[in-house]
Amino acid sequence: MNQYTLSLVSLAALLACSATAYADPLSLKLSETVTYDTNYARNTSDDAEVVSSTGVALGLNKSYGRQNYSASAKFGIDKHKNFKEQDNNNYDLSGGFVSEVGSNWAVALNGSTSEKLNSVESNLLTNRLAKNMVSSNAAGMNLQYGVAGRWSLLGSLGMARTSYSLAAYDAFQNRKQSSGGLRLVYNTSDLLSFGLGMSTANTEYSKLIIAGVPEEVKQNSIDFTTNWQVTGFSRLDSILSYAKNKYRSDSRANFKGFTGRLNWDYKPTGLTTYSLSAARSTNNDGSGTGLRNNLQLPQTIEEIILEIPGRYVDTTINSVTTSVDGRIRWTPTAKLGFNAGLGWDRYNVTTTRSVALVGMSGKTSSDYTVVSLSSDYNFSRAISVGCSIQQYKQSAESNPAVSINVQRVAHDGRQFSCNASFTIN
DSSP, X not given: OOTTOOOOHHHHHHHHHHHTTTOOSEEEEEEEEEEEETTTXXXXXXXXXXXXXXXXXXXXXEEETTEEEEEEEEEEXXXXXXXXXXXXXXXXXXXXXXXXXXXXXXXXXXXXEEEEEOOGGGSOGGGTTSOOEEEEEEEEEEEEEOSXXXXXXXXXXXXXXXXXXXXXXXXXXXXXXXXEEEEEEEESSSSEEEEEEEEEEEEEEEEEEETTEEEEEEEEEEEEEEEEXXXXXXXXXXEEEEEEEEESSOGGGXXXXXXXXXXXXXXXXXXXXXXXXXXXXXXXXXXXXXOOOOSBOOOOHHHHHTTOOOOBOOOOTTEXXXXXXXXXXXXXXXXXXXXXXXXXXXXXXXXXXXXXXXXXXXXXXXXXXXXXXXXEEESSSSEEXXXXXXXXXXXXXXXXXXXXXXXXOOEEEEEEEEEEEEEEO
């Protein structure tokens, strides 16, 4: 249920191996980002805002024999020019351990904790600019049998907890989740694999009291996965799931249908990379083995290592979100890079009279579109700068009378941002 959903052993190992080409085991990064937004509150008032974000990050990525240890600590201070009540201190701490065991086993343990300002558009419409801090904690284990053979068996267990400081919001979004899954993978070659498995996730909303009891959502799904290194220049990975969500409050709110994601990267030359992502998710997609969680769209290994941010996608209770993202990165020199992106989200929300907090039951939908351009330049191994521009537009709810968690109103705006960083490693 949060953006730190546990990864599989294979992905953790890939990141560990890739990171050694970019950084030494220890690193220190100081950064400063200034952002100007023409519609900070994401509504019709078009209130502009300037935000200064100062950050410091410590990182560890160390391989020792058949083991890899990783940890990161990021601390930030955000200052606002006009809406000073939004000023906040934030942090993001995570750690992980990956090890091969015996001749054919691998295990991964990881955990994370973070606190940051909730995105303004995710606050209630009546209290858009309230200071709402969201805290997330997650921990879990992944186990793999069959490290180098044709067949492998992957299992995962995880727990996550999310809470909000704003009382009007945590009443229906504070939650804790336990998840698990089991998946059998067949590797036809080093370039192509298929997987079939099952996953489950159980989410409790302790403060969302309906018919005298807290809301609880149970999800069970069957998952089909594939990873295909099509050529030396192209990579495809995907998961298709048939999921069933069962709500304790009302069977009429239940969901069953297909969810999943697809991520394709294509690099025809050494200069340009194309990426395409598509996803469909519900508020309960949180299994570490399922990997359907869509709070942040999938990124390439290079984007993760270089800390190029992905696009955050909001998913709340009783919602199904469909997203499509396209990205292009062009690096004409080893120091200079340009990025272009286009994203689209369709939010579908369904409520029944039994689960509606206020207002009417029914269905509503809305669309969000964002176009972005950015560039980055590395003066040296230690110093880098970058700037970006973003145009976004949100449509109105198709049925605003329907009671939903956070009503989305029609708005549009632009965001301009520049950053600089100094890294020691």
